[in-house]
Amino acid sequence: MRVAVRWSDALIGGDGHVWGHDAGSTLLRRLLRVFPDAQVVAAGHGRLGHGVGFDVVPLELVDGDRTVLISMDVLDSPSVWRTMRATSRHPRLVNFVWWSPSEHVEAVDRASLALSCALFPTFANSQRTADEVRAAVREWTVPALADGARLAWADLGIRLAHLQPRHEPEVPVVLYPAIHLAPRKRPDLFVAVVERVARRTPVRVEARLEEQHLVGEAALRLARREWAWVGPLTPTREGYWRALAGTTAFLATAEEESYGLAYVEALVAGAVGVLPDLPWARAILPPGYPFLYRDAAQAEAMLLRAVTDTAGCRRALDAAAEGSFAQWLGRRHDDDRFEHAIAASVAQWSAPAPPARGGGRLS
Template sequence: MITKVAIKHDAALVDGSGHVVGHDAGSTLVRRLLRVFPGSELIGPGPRRCAGFDLIPLEFVDPVTTVVISMDVLDSVDVWRTLRPAGAEPRLMNFLWWPTTTYPHPVEQAALALSCALFPTFANSERTANEAREVVSRWTVQPLAEKARLAWVNLGFRLEHVRPRHEPPVPLVLYPAIYVSERKQPRLFLEVVERVRERTPIRVEARLHESHLVSELAMRMSSREWMWVGPLTATRDGYWDALSRTTAFLATATEESYGLEYVEALAAGAVGIFPDLPWAHALLPSGYPLFYRSPAEAEEQLYRAVTDPVGCWRDIDASAGGSLARWLRDQHSDDLFEKAITDRVHEWFGVGVAV
């Protein structure tokens, strides 16, 4: 009988007190899975007893009693081969939480396709699931593609994290990413906020992963006296407190598999300006009013957001049937994610999984 879950994400780090550290998406999702599946294990250097979970090497996983949820989807075949010599059929599922375009090389695309065809795959959004189906269809043979098992749900956020609003004396614009990689288009963000800053007073904040704080572009951004560039907030509470005083954010990414930070910022009351791209439309009500097709449109929309946030929210709420907050609760609730992923683990591997 399957009795436990083991989570594999090689980039996850555990501190001396036994907690998963980091504010990047991967670390956040590992913590969420550990919460969703109490008593689960985290695959990594060990063995070691941690805060509410065990850290164990992959070779120590018992394939008879354990379902492995792999966030390192390209490695899943190797995980299966490591567990198979134990004699039992390994129970392995993928958790696909990044865009399929993250790994564009044909070898990587073929590896991704094979993994998603061979093992049940749970995606972090409908968009990601559809992309995975296309990759499987393109890069694998028909008998494998026909047997692929794919499911999805929006990641969602925990409603109780939202803080009361605290409007800043000077409008605050957020760079809504922790990296300044090309996919996020930080240069476009900087170009637009500079133009808006020439028209009206604003402050800008960018909270970046430590690996990107020392980049040339981060240094360039921090040289503006009205722009603060610094490390990620130390705690989740600090993160939500910062969002509660954010007036607006400008999304500039070319691709997202989901977009959790955007959803959380909207829930916190920040006006969101989005590129007119499929990933952004997938997050929002069909009539959402603030999509831009050019830098000039982004400038005008951001200018309006910081000079008339009340009017922007009137239009945003109208697009969601009267309340975007209510729409977000219905479409992006963490409760939906928890139920969907536990239901799929039960469906794919049996009702004996402990949750």
């Protein structure tokens, strides 16, 4: 059974590789590694093409009787299935929910998400995401669909092979740990806290943003600070990890995350993370993690300590992990678990069946 992956925002560069270092591009590359020779279905690709190790095909040419399609565009899955059904008897489609369902606040979007995840087997990027999907399906669909829904999950994890040797900067570097300035990331809180820290000790803020966010008013306001550098995403994976290896600390301010891949990567690279005391943050950290704040004053105090006593903070992290914090992260966020789990789930769900009948219970 062949695998195809559909993500409408996928960009294939002239060199045949998936372009971009945002979460979607990173996960698309990971799926292509898990499923060798998979096809990529992307918007704007109306004809056959070739990438390095994969083919690029329009949705209309996907053989639904011999291919299972992994949909990263979950809200679109019912219409995708109908397109495949025009040329296939029993199209096989698997949802991959790799973002927080709570991002969708409109009733139409939430109902569409729930219906899609009730109709098609769904793999989530973390237990928190799976719990949100489960709740949405039960709230927004009828029991006949909810009771037959199929759901599995695994934490994304990271590839430790990407790590690069640490190089400590002369002036502490504080990372804005997101690639956009969406309100749910609370960039205003980030700026307010860092501004107070910058008045007390030298720091350099680095914010690497998606292109469309670089020209926004919020990015321009941040760039005007003498202690801030705002620029584009690093063009290569090696450059991304090299920058992390020279990052002293980061301040997370998001209200909600489905998993928190960027934070885990920064922590593994040796940055001291200051995070909000919220369930999503506790889910990726050891019990007793010492740098969880409840308000802006606590965030300021913790970030100040992170950039003035970095070595002491790292010792505190090791103490919280009861040994080595780096080793705890490696065990807890090993991406092998994710890759084995999604491969096994896709294989289990590949048997032909009309999608509305389900094949198990929502658990």
